[in-house]
Amino acid sequence: MASDHPVTAWLHAVAEKDRTAFAELYRATAPKLLGVILRILKDRARAEDVLQESFIKVWQRAALFDETRSSPITWLVSIARNAAIDALRKQPAEREGQETDIDEIPSRSPNVIDRIDDVQAQARLNRCFEELDKDRADMVRLAYLNGWTRDALADYFEQPVNTVKTWLHRALKQLKRCLDS
Amino acid sequence: MIERDDLDMLAAEFVLGTLPVEDRQRVQRLRTTHPELDAQILQWESRLSALNDEIEPVDPAPGLFARIERSIDQLEQASSQHNEVVRLRQQVSRWRLSTAAASIAAMLLIAVMMLEPTPTESPYVAVFQHNDEQPAFLLTVDLARKQLNIQPVTARPAGNQSYQLWIKDDELGPTPRSVGVLNEHFEVDPAALTNYDAELLRRATFGISLEPRGGSPTGQPTGPALHGFLYPTGEGADTNRL
Numbered sequence: 001m002a003s004d005h006p007v008t009a010w011l012h013a014v015a016e017k018d019r020t021a022f023a024e025l026y027r028a029t030a031p032k033l034l035g036v037i038l039r040i041l042k043d044r045a046r047a048e049d050v051l052q053e054s055f056i057k058v059w060q061r062a063a064l065f066d067e068t069r070s071s072p073i074t075w076l077v078s079i080a081r082n083a084a085i086d087a088l089r090k091q092p093a094e095r096e097g098q099e100t101d102i103d104e105i106p107s108r109s110p111n112v113i114d115r116i117d118d119v120q121a122q123a124r125l126n127r128c129f130e131e132l133d134k135d136r137a138d139m140v141r142l143a144y145l146n147g148w149t150r151d152a153l154a155d156y157f158e159q160p161v162n163t164v165k166t167w168l169h170r171a172l173k174q175l176k177r178c179l180d181s
Numbered sequence: 182m183i184e185r186d187d188l189d190m191l192a193a194e195f196v197l198g199t200l201p202v203e204d205r206q207r208v209q210r211l212r213t214t215h216p217e218l219d220a221q222i223l224q225w226e227s228r229l230s231a232l233n234d235e236i237e238p239v240d241p242a243p244g245l246f247a248r249i250e251r252s253i254d255q256l257e258q259a260s261s262q263h264n265e266v267v268r269l270r271q272q273v274s275r276w277r278l279s280t281a282a283a284s285i286a287a288m289l290l291i292a293v294m295m296l297e298p299t300p301t302e303s304p305y306v307a308v309f310q311h312n313d314e315q316p317a318f319l320l321t322v323d324l325a326r327k328q329l330n331i332q333p334v335t336a337r338p339a340g341n342q343s344y345q346l347w348i349k350d351d352e353l354g355p356t357p358r359s360v361g362v363l364n365e366h367f368e369v370d371p372a373a374l375t376n377y378d379a380e381l382l383r384r385a386t387f388g389i390s391l392e393p394r395g396g397s398p399t400g401q402p403t404g405p406a407l408h409g410f411l412y413p414t415g416e417g418a419d420t421n422r423l
Contacts, residue, residue: 030246034240056256070227077233081198140197153199172193175229
């Protein structure tokens with residue numbers, strides 16, 4: 001099976017219960033997924049539990065990966081993010097919704113290594129974010145990267161929850177228009 | 182009726198993670214039966230995924246992969262017979278309906294599948310968790326000796342709450358009956374099933390709910406909704422098949 005992306009090839013092999021491919025996949029992607037989870041959960045031990053849970057899901061669901069619908073890394077990150085957010089909702093982190101999160105939000109300048117998507121996708125997303133009001137862009141980032149709830153956003157931005165929801169929807173629609181154009 | 186645009190915002194906020202918990206769970210269920218919603222979710226995942234480029238990788242603890250492999254070994258060992266799985270899935274659905282009627286919104290359901298006993302096979306049994314998540318527990322029952330054993334897979338300590346094991350069978354009446362409350366080490370009296378006959382145990386459905394510490398105050402499952410998915414296990418038969 002020819003696959004452009006090594007991660008795609010590993011996922012196909014994992015779907016066939018190939019343990020070696022699973023180990024390769026883990027070696028290549030676990031640090032990134034742990035970074036994603038840790039940013040949301042803050043706690044190292046919890047984050048590693050969720051990483052474990054995520055890789056078990058990957059093992060079980062690899063056959064469902066469809067490269068025509070998702071990039072392999074996006075698919076993996078989504079499993080990890082969903083697991084992390086579900087865990088956070090069940091048991092909120094102590095530091096959730098705090099200002100330290102804000103410090104973690106660079107307005108741009110992503111790190112160079114270990115990119116999720118190609119440079120163009122990154123550049124396009126950055127450009128579209130720049131078109132948003134700063135508060136709204138921060139809201140989307142804090143929700144996506146740090147797992148903030150609408151309530152936490154409402155507290156921080158000192159707005160009613162419904163306003164937050166409205167702002168998020170506007171920001172998302174604007175991003176969609178910009179990205180899809 | 183949900184407009185297309187609303188559906189798209191539902192998908193977007195699902196991906197963002199800002200949906201209220203109940204909505205989030207609803208979307209997780211709905212996407213399995215609504216291809217359009219699922220497609221919109223995948224599109225949003227893809228639109229926003231470049232945000233993750235900001236995140237620095239973090240090396241996991243060295244032993245973590247071995248832990249993952251052990252969990253997978255347990256799952257694999259728990260090989261399955263597909264028909265049995267389907268049958269049990271139906272059983273669980275029925276049980277969920279009946280418990281819902283009894284106003285229970287919430288449980289982590291685990292059903293146990295018992296393969297036909299054969300003389301050479303010791304404790305078999307299967308576990309599954311309802312819904313689409315990884316198994317929380319493996320429950321093993323030795324039918325001959327009526328000993329049971331629970332192993333947590335991904336289940337975490339319940340903090341101030343307790344997990345409680347239930348059995349449900351028509352012969353026992355319309356509502357689940359408590360088998361026991363798990364202690365902090367996820368243990369329950371291994372002899373708790375001694376009074377049930379093997380025939381009943383073989384067809385019964387089992388469940389685990391999250392309850393106030395010490396167990397359900399009402400004698401019926403009351404805990405918050407944790408969803409599981411069907412995960413069969415059963416030593417013996419065909420362990421190399423998966």
